[in-house]
């Protein structure tokens with residue numbers, strides 16, 4: 033047994049996060065997680081500004097605020113940014129930050145890969161947004177249908193940016209998914225069997241598997257399109273026997289699960305926050321976990337419902353319609369598990385995080401109910417590609433995902449920063465956002481039914497959309513004001529928030545057992561777990577205090593456990609800080625982004641990547657031993 | 660305790676607010692729910708049916724949440740029976756499963772009703788999506804005549820539409836008559852519409868198709884059967900080739916000389932371009948440029964000189980004409996009825 037203070041010192045030493053300029057080499061999961069989250073929220077704000085400007089443009093018929101070129105780039109960038117640069121990275125960032133803490137681990141298993149993923153995401157995002165400021169951003173929609181996006185009808189560089197940046201950034205999503213899965217299976221705290229795993233971690237597990245199955249087809253089809261555009265292949269060229277429907281199938285094979293890739297982790301947050309403030313374990317833990325897995329599986333059988341108006345086989349479509357309706361069951365089960373938990377609670381504490389997730393239940397229900405309607409094929413034909421659909425998926429994605437994410441922000445902010453956010457501002461922010469959101473997006477159901485298609489930069493005077501679009505504008509401004517208050521709250525609380533303490537909400541999961549913010553090594557002792565709500569149950573049994581496993585302090589090390597039952601199995605070595613992930617990310621960026629300028633950059637980037645990989649794996653002073 | 664008051668009062672405000680929004684929206688034409696033909700009618704029925712299925716769930720969620728909030732604000736510590744599991748089973752499994760079954764069966768019935776009548780159609784019309792207008796063709800077996808952005812049909816019977824595109828994907832949509840069908844290059848498809856009464860119905864491209872997607876409107880004009888036959892006969896007539904001394908002869912000549920004929924067809928003359936709409940009966944059309952402008956003299960000549968001003972990016976270049984050429988051409992085009 034090593035002397036405690038000495039042990040702590042040596043842990044601190046070996047897990048030290050590089051500061052100053054050297055912080056670029058940091059690989060600690062909490063550093064990377066925060067980077068992801070902050071970057072993603074910056075993109076969220078940018079894309080939100082685009083949305084406001086679009087609504088402004090639509091607030092009068094034949095409005096001339098912006099040209100059709102600008103508008104088309106705006107709505108494409110709004111969708112692309114929200115999906116690829118905000119939603120996926122933010123949930124991954126939150127997962128990267130929280131999963132090791134919730135599992136009682138010192139880090140993710142592949143910290144360098146993690147850092148590499150972040151730099152890939154960042155460069156990809158900068159290139160895409162740079163193109164917008166240069167006026168040549170993608171402009172064929174985030175779904176980028178061919179032939180419109182093909183070489184003949186979009187000869188400019190706009191779509192090349194889309195194809196290369198998208199396939200490039202998917203690398204980031206994929207590496208994050210891989211390392212999250214392996215982390216979840218290999219380094220859970222001793223005693224944390226799968227059936228004791230926090231629901232948020234279940235959600236992240238489902239999300240990561242979905243990413244692994246959903247993203248490769250997208251990368252593949254982007255490469256097909258890039259090949260059509262750059263070297264004259266004919267995957268989608270009708271004249272040469274190609275078929276535009278191929279794009280639609282491959283895109284929606286990815287695109288539908290994508291929605292759940294974003295929503296499932298958000299569900300996980302709701303399932304985490306509600307029990308905490310209801311002061312009781314969630315009702316139907318197993319059902320909720322299984323529901324998330326089912327959603328993950330079924331969501332791969334729905335993609336054709338995005339194509340009902342292009343397909344003609346009635347039987348085939350009906351099968352997809354049935355599958356689309358079936359997904360309402362696991363979603364409904366979760367909603368009622370949440371309501372049931374509140375119902376069965378003795379006393380609910382209405383703190384800000386709880387408000388946001390409860391509001392999200394209502395919004396998600398509205399979006400969830402228009403979902404099966406859209407699966408009803410004839411109705412789909414009527415409202416497909418109208419504002420009705422825009423309303424539907426904003427209720428699902430903003431109501432069902434962004435609201436819980438903001439709830440999560442209020443919930444975990446104290447853990448991340450050690451300070452509480454203002455409750456008063458939080459509540460103002462919520463009520464404004466909730467009201468504004470409903471005014472703005474409920475109205476869109478209406479304009480959709482009135483006959484307003486999506487993606488139009490203007491409309492005719494006698495179509496009657498002026499008034500509802502002005503109502504929408506008012507709602508959007510209120511919504512934006514609500515969110516702005518949260519932004520202000522974050523900034524102000526960073527400095528002036530009252531100290532949080534380890535566990536301000538009296539929450540049951542492991543991340544609350546360490547200090548706020550946690551030390552670089554997360555836990556002094558790797559905790560032992562006896563139930564799904566360790567902090568509540570340990571307290572009952574009076575087992576607080578330093579009970580757990582020490583790890584070695586010669587190099588970064590965490591405890592490896594078995595995949596199902598969480599039985600300690602090995603001492604896992606974890607990588608040290610390194611500059612090579614950044615170098616590799618830039619080298620791979622040279623391959624992709626360079627190809628926009630000249631194909632010569634492809635081999636150059638490949639050679640650079642090879643060098644970076646060699647450097648990455650070069651044995652250091654400190655030999656890595658996997659014991 | 661302050662919460663409760665805010666919550667209830669707020670809920671009422673939200674309810675009233677949304678009813679106001681609904682009311683306002685209801686004043687404008689909610690085209691999808693104001694069917695003017697059998698297909699749209701079936702679809703609207705499907706909507707009301709599924710709304711009826713969905714509303715109880717929404718109400719259940721909201722009411723249960725509010726009750727739950729009140730319930731545990733009572734703050735008594737007596738042990739209570741737990742209802743959560745029962746909620747999951749009924750609200751999350753049994754009832755939604757039944758609702759989905761009901762919706763599925765209703766939907767299949769509707770699906771048959773809105774697809775099958777195409778087989779009974781006597782008349783078949785070609786609809787081609789162009790950048791960014793609609794090319795409409797009527798064939799009598801030997802020859803096909805074309806018009807643009809107006810589909811004339813006989814009322815009271817199903818009319819088949821042969822949809823195709825040789826450029827990008829468009830989507831055909833007349834909300835009052837039927838749902839959408841995409842026009843996908845390389846994948847022609849057969850669709851149908853029916854209007855119960857004579858009248859004019861607005862349609863619009865619904866699949867994003869590039870620069871002027873927003874200005875790709877069209878009209879469906881339904882006539883009584885006899886009137887339709889008269890219209891079709893009239894439409895089949897070519898324009899008269901004018902000769903020296905005829906009223907608009909100089910306009911016709913200017914039309915050839917300034918290059919209009921390289922893009923536009925006027926049947927009966929040498930103008931046989933196929934880039935832009937057929938102008939043989941231009942004067943009989945309600946709008947020009949796919950609903951962008953109404954077909955009156957001022958608009959017509961303004962369009963001819965600089966169409967880019969009204970529909971930037973469209974495929975007709977600005978035509979810098981001499982003032983009297985413009986006058987002549989406009990006069991000539993207005994004589995083509």
Ligand SMILES: [Cu+2]
Nearest residue numbers: 829864868875
């Ligand atoms: Cu179109």
